[in-house]
Amino acid sequence: MGISGSQHNSGKKPVVLIVGGGYGGIQCAKLLDKTGQFFVVLIDRKSYFLHNIASVRAVVEHDFARKIITPYDRLLTNGCVVQAEVISITDDSIQVYGRNEPIHFNYLIIATGSSYAFPGKIAETDSSKAVDLYNNLQEKIQQAEQILIIGGGPVGIELAGEIATDYPEKDITIVHNQMTLLQPKAFQDKIYVRLQEQLEKMKIKIILNDGIELTDDLLRHKLNYVEGKRTYITEKNKINITADLTFLCIGAHVNNKSIKNGPLISKLNPQTGRLIVNNYFQVDGYENIFAIGDICDKEAKYGYVAAAQAEYVAKFLTLIDKKKPYPKEYQIHQYPLILLTIGRNGGIGQIPNKSGTIIGNLLVKYIKARDIFTSRYRSFMNYKMDSEIENKSAYTNKIDSIQSILSFTEQDARNLLADKQKNGIYMLRQSTRDENKFILSLIKDGQCYHYRAHHAGNGTFLDEKTDSVFYSLDGLLEYYQTDGVRHLRCPLTIPLRGHSLPAFAQRRGVTTALHQAASEGQKDVVSQILNDHDCPDIHCKNEEGNTPLHEACFFGRDDVVKELLKAGASWKFVNKLGWTSLHQAALGNCPTVVDILVNRAQADVDARNPFNLYAPIHCAAACNNVETIATLIAHDSPLRPLTENGETPYDLAIKHNGSECIEKLGKIITFISIQN
DSSP states (O other): OEEESOOOOTTOOOEEEEEOOSHHHHHHHHHHHHHTSSEEEEEESSSEEEOGGGHHHHTTSTTTHHHHEEESTTSOSSSEEEEOOEEEEOSSEEEETTOSSOEEOSEEEEOOOEEOOTTTOOOOOOHHHHHHHHHHHHHHHHHOSEEEEEOOSHHHHHHHHHHHHHOTTSEEEEEOSSSSSSSTTSSOHHHHHHHHHHHHHTTOEEEOSOOBOOOHHHHTTTTSEEEEEEEEEBTTTOOEEEEEEEEEOOOOEEOOHHHHTSGGGGGBOTTTOOBOBOTTOBBTTOSSEEEOGGGBSSSOOOHHHHHHHHHHHHHHHHHHHTTOOOOOOOOOOSSOOEEEEOGGGOEEEEOOSTTOOEEOHHHHIIIIITTTTHHHHHHHTTOOSSOOOSOGGGGTTOOOHHHHHHTOOHHHHHHHHHTOOSTTOEEEEEOSSOTTEEEEEEEETTEEEEEEEEEEETTEEEETTTTEEESSHHHHHHHHTSTTOOSSSSOOOOBOOSSOOOGGGSTTSSOOHHHHHHHHTOHHHHHHHHHSTTOOOTTOOOTTOOOHHHHHHHTTOHHHHHHHHHTTOOTTOOOTTOOOHHHHHHHTTOHHHHHHHHHHHOOOTTOOOTTTOOOHHHHHHHTTOHHHHHHHHHTTOOSSOOOTTSOOHHHHHHHTTOHHHHHHHHHHHHHHHHHO
16 A cells, blocks of 8 residues: 555544545545645555546557556645555445555545446556556557457547547447447437548448447456457347457446445445435435545546536535535536547537537547647646656756746745845745745835735635635735735735746636636626626636637527626637637537627627638538528628638538538528529
């Protein structure tokens, strides 16, 4: 049993045990750890987090496995990560293998997830051996001529797409025992049709409503792949399939062994083997035991769902531990989110807005296909995307700003300010002990005084002296400069900025509270922030260059769009890809938002992306968003604007296989031609 990043619970805070270090486990652990309210202990069999969503790319791209396997050691600041195998769970403690004494808890979050066939998931506890397994499989794929994938769920589909992208000459077959790919009736009908079209365009054979008999010889390989030439006969239609490499992308198994060894066995759903939970994710009959992700019997089983549930439970736990009222019950989206990559160049997805918008190659490539969220999760684990240089002297003149701040100690601040004698000279820096603490150092009569602020997440900051909440660190500084602040030694006068603050702490940082509320459609929260004296700049941009209005438009948050426009938000700002808010509405298939922008903000329906000259109607056509095309045309959008490459919306509809758009635009163009 090993411990990484360990701290001691010297303050006797409530102990939160989190069993399982997958997407839900790490999200919940980090959020609770940041509050400083609990002593968080994350327990997992492995010493590393496997970003298994991207595992399909690790079998075709050299050394990509090193990027999806990230140690847990930097995840927590105040708590610790324990590498151990949990063998049983009781009402108030857990038992781990190799330790006689139980580990007690005040709160328990069970996030044990599920097991799945390699390469989707892996049981190897040693990270270096895990990397070797992926690299070895790359060689097998290179040598194989005929590949069979049994199972047409997300892993099977994405695995086929990755292999076909890098090796288009290979003979790839998917066999799936359902009438459609994925789970039937789980998504909008268009998803199934367009997904199959994309795969078949890549010459991938698809056999539906049929299966392969899983013999004992085949099943013994179910946590791996099967090498060697074999001939299979499908069970229903007796189709012969020859393959020299076979993947079994089927049969996820719930990790409930430790639960079965204790009293919580009675809380398992006998049909699914998952824990029965209420709408607060409390296990049936328990107020202090929670279950999230694949182990609970609520909602679809995807990584993003586990993370969303974790965020809810972290918020819930923070409130109930302070004896505050319960928050609203967790809401399940009518249309679940899915983003399926078909190799590096695109895919298909469904957005969980009120209409379940379907998105195609263009957006899926932008959102996910480039690195399948790998850089995001490396950053979440506090690691860089590329291998880190241990010898910091090699960084000469290239140290990034965040590292500069982290190395800037209290004594450094004193020394820097010592040369300045004027009262009110100040500097703001990140704490060397806690990345979520920010220190204001202030000179008064030759003495240096320090004041602490806490980053509570999502661009929200808390002055620890007064418990006042601010929506940016710049806003906190403005508050300190007002006459009403009594706990400072003197008013702030001259800022001393020797080092820039990390992006999330700046007004134009990663994602402010206003961005989050706008994207989630929380109109009341948006109104509260907009009316606050510390409201961030309404045009502040996140790391994608999106303003809050961009976010609200893409996700179809009509009421929030109206609220932002009323407060003076402009639709004209472009993000890093050159999209205005009107383009975002077209990409997200949000025709009512298009109406709002045109009618209330006089948005130009022929606004152009400066990089590729796309008008909003180009975006809608590329994504097969027929309703939005109709709305744009009703607002007098040009029918045949040209992109930088000379493409019309009709050309893009053909290019991206948008059958409905082809029909719609074709009819309109024909009608206009006849009229003329």
